[in-house]
Amino acid sequence: MFYYAVFTTFTILIAGSNTKLIRSLTHKPKPCCLPKQHSSQMIISTSMVLPDNKLHSSYSTYNFSYDSDRGSIALKGQATSIPDGQKSNWWVIQSMKDGQTYTIDQDSKICHKSIILQKPFYCIPETAVYQYSSMYGYGDKQIIGDTWLIVEDEAIRYFTVSGDDLCIPLNGNSYSQNPTTVNSTTISNFIPKILDPSAFDISEQCI
Structure with a gap:
């Protein structure tokens, strides 16, 4: 069940705000x-209806890396199931070049391979609808965040990026069907470089 939840969360992905519209x-x-190229930390809260119609919820913390030269995304971190508190450690690599997602259960050392069905976006699409802007941060350390509505197939996303030329991702919320899923993602500790290049190295379990 954890593998299914982690895989679904990853395929539909993507700082605090005082919500003052500006x-x-x-x-x-x-x-x-x-x-x-960038690295960050992600906190993801997920609720979904599994194929057996049971509700699954989890809270996850990941180190996230993106490298356009490699055409890859990588996450490493821990997911906690709610309400039983079961923890599992995951390493996920999504490679655009071979069209595969590699989901490695770091506890059992088992790799699950799957075809990428929904590619993540790297640019706010021209079809996105601007919603509002608000201030992020506190005191004299505040930035403007612009929130966009993005509709793709069966997924609806609200995605917020910094309102400057850097386009730094701040947070996102997504709603999708098949399975019915709600995600909330907060992004912090953003750095415009790769901190852990080894995160993109496909594990021997997947070869």
């Missing part, structure tokens, strides 16, 4: 592209 719809920003 930009009107008549002065909307332009869509931007995320930095081509």
Whole structure:
């Protein structure tokens, strides 16, 4: 069940806010592209209806890496099932070059391979609808965050990026069907470089 939940969470992915609106719809920003290389930490809360109609919820913390030169995304971290508190450690690599997602259960050392069905986006698409802007941070350390509505097939996403030329991802919420899933993602400790290049090395269990 954990593998299914982690895989589904990853395929539909993607700082605190005082929610003060500062930009009107008549002065909307332009869509931007995320930095081509970056690392961050992600906290993901997930609720989904599994194929047996049971509800599964989890809380996960991941170290996230993206490298456009490799055409890959990597996550390493721990997921905690709610309410039983069961913990599991995961390493996920999504390779655009071979169209595969590698989900490694680091506890059992088992690798699950699957075809990428829904590619993550690296740029806010032109079809995205600007929603609002708000201030993120506290005191004199605040930045503007622009929130966009992105509709893709059976998924609806609200995605927030910094309102400057850096286009730093801040948070996201997604809603999808098949299975019915709700995700909330908070992104922090963003750095515009790869901190752990080994996160992209496909484990021998997957070869």
